[in-house]
Amino acid sequence: MGVTLSDVTVRGPELELRWSDGRPTSVLSLLWLRDHCTAPESQHPETKQRLVDTFRIPDDLSIRSVTLEDGGRTLRLDWSGDGRISRFDAKFLTGLRPNPDVLPIARKTWDRDGMSAGVPQIAFDAVMADDSVLKEYLEAVARYGFCFVEGVPATPEATRAVATRIAYIRETIFGGYWDFTANMEHKDTAYTSMAIGPHTDGTYSFDAPGYQMFHCLAADCTGGENMLIDGFRVAEIMRGEDPVAYRTLTEIAVPGQYLDDSRGVHLMARRPLFRLDESGELVQVSYNNLDRAPFQLDAERQLAFYRALATFGRLCNDPALQYRRRLLPGSVLLFDNWRVLHARDAYAGYRRLAGVYLNKEDVESRLRCLRARAGEPV
Ligand SMILES: [Fe+2]
Numbered sequence: 001m002g003v004t005l006s007d008v009t010v011r012g013p014e015l016e017l018r019w020s021d022g023r024p025t026s027v028l029s030l031l032w033l034r035d036h037c038t039a040p041e042s043q044h045p046e047t048k049q050r051l052v053d054t055f056r057i058p059d060d061l062s063i064r065s066v067t068l069e070d071g072g073r074t075l076r077l078d079w080s081g082d083g084r085i086s087r088f089d090a091k092f093l094t095g096l097r098p099n100p101d102v103l104p105i106a107r108k109t110w111d112r113d114g115m116s117a118g119v120p121q122i123a124f125d126a127v128m129a130d131d132s133v134l135k136e137y138l139e140a141v142a143r144y145g146f147c148f149v150e151g152v153p154a155t156p157e158a159t160r161a162v163a164t165r166i167a168y169i170r171e172t173i174f175g176g177y178w179d180f181t182a183n184m185e186h187k188d189t190a191y192t193s194m195a196i197g198p199h200t201d202g203t204y205s206f207d208a209p210g211y212q213m214f215h216c217l218a219a220d221c222t223g224g225e226n227m228l229i230d231g232f233r234v235a236e237i238m239r240g241e242d243p244v245a246y247r248t249l250t251e252i253a254v255p256g257q258y259l260d261d262s263r264g265v266h267l268m269a270r271r272p273l274f275r276l277d278e279s280g281e282l283v284q285v286s287y288n289n290l291d292r293a294p295f296q297l298d299a300e301r302q303l304a305f306y307r308a309l310a311t312f313g314r315l316c317n318d319p320a321l322q323y324r325r326r327l328l329p330g331s332v333l334l335f336d337n338w339r340v341l342h343a344r345d346a347y348a349g350y351r352r353l354a355g356v357y358l359n360k361e362d363v364e365s366r367l368r369c370l371r372a373r374a375g376e377p378v
Pocket of ligand 1: 199200201342
């Protein structure tokens, strides 16, 4: 039945809430409660947007009474002055957290051995037909940073259909859905048959693509094996074994750039290789040594940066941390570009690769809605 309120006490401008399961007391100010009132005149019933004029809430805000209703499932406040009534679900109050935008994820970092028993995968027909399978797919991507969809027809239409089942396709300077063989249509090594070392895409973009999807539509070639590396695992290793280098890579913002004079494009952005949130949690790995733009550091910092970068590069190139696989028609790979680095061996012959970028927020939005529909916390 969920946690209920067992008691509430008014302490000046605050309420102290006690819970039936003995969890720590919650303290909420009257100002906050009034600002979050869910009555129809305070919050739009359809859009859930705030209608309360936060800045007209009086300084001397007070309540006439506070009551627990429905066996402690509801907190009721009767406000002084305008006689408005606010009701709050105990479930809503227990779910409050400082970072509601961050999806709770039981992340499981991995290395080569961790993937030896089998990689996350899901069947094309099921994922297209069933929302609960789609949720399973996105949960796997959240947990491991990647997942394959198997049994996909090797066509542009089917590839695009898998992507748009999740979210709309992101437009970039490369277009939206892309589909190419080796050529120099774009000034980027990704469009050649050369080996490409471990990297994330979009280090030159303020909002690097959250996810990438690859589908190899034809592979009449030798070589060209793909590698995935869990950047969060690399971060864990560095934090444990070389904390100074780890800290250096969380502190120094590295500029990335994409240059194509002929089209008048010069993109630049800057962020640390390991980007942390305000509480020190790793949120993004961002690394493309090819696209690193020249930038100035004092001599000591520069040395520390190169040392730390070398450690990171060595770990990314350690076969024990790489999951290798030759991408073949029928298997669609989706991976988290804020976490998983990708790489590819050189190849000889014909290879046709298709794919898309999806935005971080759009994929998370999809998963959030699927979780909510399943009655799970978001
Ligand atoms: Fe790439």
